[in-house]
Amino acid sequence: MSGTGIDPAPGEATLSRAGRWIGASVPRREDPRLLTGRGRFVDDLDRVGLLHCAFVRSSVAAAGVEHLDLAATRNVDGVVAAYSAADLALGELTAILERPEFTVTSMPILAGDRVRYVGEPLAIVVAEDAYAAEDGVDAALVDYRPGTAITTMDQALEAGAQQVHAELIENTVLDLEPFSDPHIGAVFDAAACVAEVDVRTGRQNATPLEPRGCLAEWDARDEQLVVHVSTQVPHQVRTAIARCLRLPERSVRVIVPDVGGGFGLKCVVGREEVAAAAVALRLRRPVKWIEDRRDSLTASFHARQQAYRARAAFDADGRILALEADVRCDVGAYSVFPFTSGVEPLMAATELPGVYRVPRYHVRARGIATNKAPTAPYRGVSRPQIVLVMERLMERAARELHLDALDLRRVNLIEEFPYTGINGITYDPGSYRASLDLCEQQLRDEGWYDRRAQPTADGTVLGIGYACFNERTGYGTEAFSQRKMTVVPGYDIAGVRMDSDGTVSLTTGTSSHGQGHETTLAQVAADQLGLPPTAIKVRQGDTDLVTYGWGTFGSRSAAIGGGAVHLAAGRLGDKVRIVAAHLLDAEAADIELVDGQARHRDQPERSLSLAAVAEIAYLRAHRLPKGVDPGLTAEAAFDVLTSGTFSNATHGVVAALDPATGQAQILRYFVVEDCGVVINPRIVDGQVRGGVAQGIAGALFEEIRYDEQGQPTTSTLIDYLVPTATEIPVIDIMHLETPCTFTETGAKGMGEGGTIGAPAAVLNAVNDALRGTGVELDSVPIRPDAVHRALGGNS
């Protein structure tokens, strides 16, 4: 292919054992450009006359803004313009849950007379280069009238506390009891065992290696504001920009270049993206904004800071009788578009029972506003926490009942499917029990239980821990509608076009940012069209190219996006068969598409190349059968109409604790996972490993911290401890396959499971190593000083 300008992916692409492209470890289409420095990330874009912007940000957590003076800024060498909220007069971002338990607050694009967290943007400075823009920021003067910073949930809930928004009561944005049971107390009173946990999880930042950024430019010919954004959700960014700038949606085009990771942080709309677009429109010049790491850590979006008081009642055999939880999520200062500040409490409350049969359930979940950066969905969204809560309850109950903790899980695991839980969710078939059995067997066969029983040469203490969980994926319109967002994601739309030479382009509403959709979605279409994946070019992330899409988040793309691709490619195949049948004087039902040919099923010598069929469809349309339109295109929407489809896994971890330092080192990490039909094993394994790494990060290392004044103290990667290669172990994976019956391909989503299971498995392993010390840890990140103290160290 050299000389064509097209990169073949390195390595041979071969069909799966079943003779299909689905299931084959096809080399990634994305790799050659990314490996040679020819990827195109947003900061790689350049324009003649490009301006750069930076933001004047609040230096205090809670204050009235007395005065914002940009006069000196505007005089800085190289600064072109500087605008305050009043100068731009933009609409606000308002993300709403249509629930009486939700209090609506708005997020202005630039803060006006009040700031609510350190890093909140107050003004945009536009300059000839990025250095001058920062000079301009430094020259801005802001007079604050300081208020009391609300930095913890306890403080937020105190009587008489300052309210983060005047509309709030008790700083509570959402307070719901979706499942209540007034008589549950009696079950606890009568139970053989009541296990209780008090779990806190640290605030995290998703930390994509590429921070956020955009380049906005006015296209006078197309009369469009074109905004290139590093985002997961191009259409939702278009909607937000159109609303805030009061433009028709067709006057905004959002294009997503290569995206350097998102993990949820880029599935909400950034205020800076809207502001940069507004300035490009106003100045009629291209404007670029590239976030730096400090702003990314302190002023983009956070997640995960939650507190649970939970208890479960068990009978003497270890069977769960009831579950009760009080959940509080520190959602920060604003509700983010489109997911709202309710996403964490909603998901926690709805999905807490997890893989276990829970007959009685009572939950209260709250979102509490604080003067910290707003929260966005982050890989796993509340599931790392709820799995941790359930798995700690299991361990504690087992200890109190003197039962084996894995046997206690086995008593409670859902084994008959479909299963409709007390939470109203219907779980499609999975391999909950088998994954646990196989995971335990693997660690036993490897001799870890024997090693755990013996003293180690280096004085470290070994512990073994597990987490059993499922991962709700493929949230369709039905599942999302129950959240009652005013913007309801779910379905996806794919388009397929075969051009006159037989080459195929595919559009998808999903928006890959590392997941390899250019490869996997081509595999799905390839099986439908009898073409190799390399013959199919996937186009995505362009609101003018794609009919509509919800982007990529919540492990939806393989399940839902893949379903739409399967249907659209199938429809295109149907039309190809009709045209080919006419030309071959056969019935369409007898035509099969194989190896780039349309051929008669029983007489394979009667065949035409797809290129020949396509040529007729466009260039010799007079030869088409009567009533068949020229062209070879198809579009299809796909949706999941159930609760979603559930992947599942068991993680097994062996951890070694160093009594001298209190540090946990992971010696062994084994995953038995089931995500239904695997489209590309290489990519699935990559998602599992990368997910586990982020889960380990949350268990042992990462925490966004603030001081009592609401000043962020983790503003660099020296303070915020993203693990390196020496902290992340080899992760081995065993696959089970319980196909989904309603996603067209049998695939389930699986982008988040690694992250969901890891904190609980690591924490359980650490607690197993602490056996006999009388100390049990229920919160993450696990602090080395707590381990050190538990092991008898003086600290």
Add this chain to the structure above:
Amino acid sequence: MKDLQLITLTVNGTEHELVVESRRTLADVLRHDLGYTGTHLGCEHGICGACTVLIDGSPARACLTFGVQADGCSISTVEGLASDGELSDLQRAFSERHALQCGFCTPGFLMLAEAYLAEYPNPSTEEVREVVAANLCRCTGYQGIVEAISDVARSRRESR
């Protein structure tokens, strides 16, 4: 008034003469003045290593180096690894081992590994892992990166 300097850089064998502000980082010079956008900026404070390039053969953070400091130096960037459109053995290994997902950190790891293998051609897997810990990747969990570099060390050794 801007503090401007005339510098000469040889990038992947091509000589460039240009005028830069003293405070301009080598990363910005490479990316925005010369168009070598394969070098990425992930933190601009020397931790993530996405901007790793080779200065006279040694790996360096282009975000912590001023352009003027590299005056007269020979710089190697990711754009120089493939020759005549053919991926290098290391680039191929990264793809085969799925050592990249979003690909943003990848150029930094490739340059780090090139320099490392040139100096230490016989590393153990654990030594590779120690070196890989110089940079951050958020997508892969590092396993593929360690395997890819170890594979290349082995195959280069065997072909010597």
